[in-house]
Amino acid sequence: MGRLFIFIYMLIVLTQVCGQPDSRFRPFDWVLYRGAGSITSITEGYTFAYIGTESGGLKRFNLFGNNFDEPITTAQGLKDNHITATHFDMQTGLIWVASPGHIQYSFSREGDWYANDLQTIGLSRYDRIKRIGSSSNFIWLQARSSFIKLDHSSGTLIGIYPSPDEISIQWSSGPYTGQSDLNEIFMNYSVMDGWILNGDDLIDRLGRRIPITTGFIGRHGNVFAGAEDGTVFYGTTTMETFSPLIPDIVNTDVTAIYDDGNTLWLGSQDFVSSKGISWMDPRSIESQVYSFEETINMTPSPIFSLYATDSELWAGGENILLVFDRKKDFWRTLGEERGAPPGKIWDLYGDPVHVWTGSSMGLRRIERSTRREDPIGIEYLFNQVPVYDIEGIEDKIWIGSRSGLFIFSEDNPQLRQGHDMGRKDFPEQMYRITAIQEFERVIYVVGDMGIAKFDLEEKVWDLIFTSGVYHEKTVYSLAVNKRYLFLGTEDGLVRVNKKTGFVKDYSFSFLGQGNEIVLEGKTLWLGTSNGLVKFKWKRDL
Known part of the structure; x- marks a missing residue:
């Protein structure tokens, strides 16, 4: 009888597991960086403070290094990036996370998440876990009007109570409602970087009132507060001062990435939630946002493309271009009157004299020094024709558009169709060219026909x-190295072995649409409709 009980118990537990996207991967082979939204809950573990967020999963703040580490999101097996409550159980070392519809826990505190549907523990699907705590033997969940008691190592339901039947419960933070211990801290502490504490609210550098959403007093004098705008405030009882911190990035989606060699510049389609144009240091995860609301001459717009030099950053929006003087720290907006093309500016390419723009409505060329259009005479050929990709290869401009592939030579001004360059050994027409990349003097293009390459030495096209x-699938982005082609598609990432044609399709739900790819050795950065994804792709060879 005992063996039968153990078998049934293990069967139930094993069916609850919700680990990484695939058993081949370690917990942080895939990492999703995403704007936090509001801060909902804070708890403290052995090494990290775990910070639950409205849209960015579980952020991890290193208590010894005072920096943010890789976040825990749906890429590690969470059911949702909306975290309503979190708790670290010091007795067992388990981390607990509540999201709409589920309660989850992990032994490793990284991956291998076990999940319980809220309905299986006596709650309705409309209930929300507001706070989690633990006693010496049990986990307690505070819901809308009841307290749920669980076994602290298996998550098994023990009972549902109108109030806890234990006194010594260590609670992690829930919604801030003026609790006396926290209120005393907020009345007496100061805040750095131009912020002001004003009762139950914070006032930022621009005078905006930001509600405090949660607060937590940890061990060893650590104090945390979370704000509605996603800012985390960290202080100590010794200094009685809070410092504002931004966990990784603020972008909730990433449509454009540009790698300038030191930082990744990021642009988003949802410019309201994502707030502006960001940069992130890929080594430290430090980031900064140039907010539309805070920055003069920076017109709010979705951002579809980016191009940067040592002195400038160009951003393609909808009907406008944004230009940032990096040395003078100054932004300006260029509208259609200055030559910005109408429509969504899908791609930007710069040379020493000009910036080329491809949009959903055509092609334009802007002179960098005057910030005005410098027509070349071929614009009418692309009138109302979407231009998806522009690349400068040797002394020619390669243009991928809905009507095909075109090559413009500036030395001997003329526009030629792609199939007129050398010999073409396949009958399929090259239409709707969405991505162009050059690698070791071979040009790869993606279109309706598939993937074709052009050898610059032999002057031959090959499908x-x-x-x-x-x-x-629709391909939005392309990266190439010696062995592989990486395709950002409508539902994720595809890797193709150039020699064998073997395909790896990464259509994980946490990815979304693969808008832009940056390949840096063993690491691939993917801008997606769900945020910025880092993939250690060599783990899967």
Whole structure:
């Protein structure tokens, strides 16, 4: 009888597991960086403070290094990036996370998440866990009008109570409602970097009132507060001073990435939630945002493309271009009257004299020094024609558009179709060219026909893969190295072995649409509709 009980118990537990996207990967082989939204809950573990957020998963703040580490999100197996409550159980070392519809826990505190549906522990699907705590033997969940008692190592339901039947419960933070211990701290502490504490609110550098959403007093004098705008405030009882911190990035989606060699510049389609244009240091995860609301001459717009030099940053929006003078720290907006193309500016390419812009409505060329359009005479050929990608390769401009592939030579001004360059050994027409990349003097283009390559030495076109290889998905971005092609698609990432044609399709739900790819050795950065994704792709060879 005892063996039967153990078998049934293990069967139930094993069916609850919700680990990484695939058993081949370690917990942080995939990392999703995403704007926090409001801060909802804070708890303290052995090494990290775990910070629950409205949209960015569980942020981890290193208590010894005073810096943010890789976040825990749906990429590690969470059911949702909306965290309503979190708690670290000092007795067992387990981390607990509540999200709409689920309660989860992890032994490793990184991956291998076990999940319980809220309905299986006596709650309705509309209930929300507001706070989590623990006693010596049990986990307590505070819901809307009841307290749920669980076994602290298995998550098994023990009972549902109108109030806890234990006194010694260590609670992690829930919604801030003026609790006396926290209120005393907020009345007496000061805040750095131009912020002011004003009762139950914070006032930022621009005078905006930001409600405090949660607060937590940890061990060893650590004190945390979370704000509605996603800012985390960290202080100590010794200094009685809070410092504002931004966990990784503020972007909730990433449509554009530009790697300038030191930082990744990020642009988003949802410019309201994402607030502006950001940069992130990929080594330290430090970031900064140039907020539309805070920055003079920076017109709010979705950002679809980015291009940077040592002195400038250009951003393609909708009907406008934003230009940032990096040395003078000054922004300006260029509208259609200065030559910005109408429509969504899908791509930017810069040379020493000009910035080329490709939009959903055509092609334009802007002179960098005057910030005005410098027509070249071929614009009418792309009138009302979407231009998806522009690349400068040797002394020519390669243009990928809905109507095909075109090459413009500036030395001997003329526009030629792609198939007129050398010999083309396949009958398929090259239409709707969405991505162009050059690697070791071979140019790869992606379109309706599939993936074709052009050898600059031999002057020969070859169709290396039809679109059926990647299930005819729409391709938004392309990266190439010696062995592989990486495709950002409508539902994730596809990797194709150039020699064998073997395909790895990473269509994980946490990815979303793969808008932009940056490949840096063993690390691939993917801008997606769900945020910025880091993938250690060599783990899966």
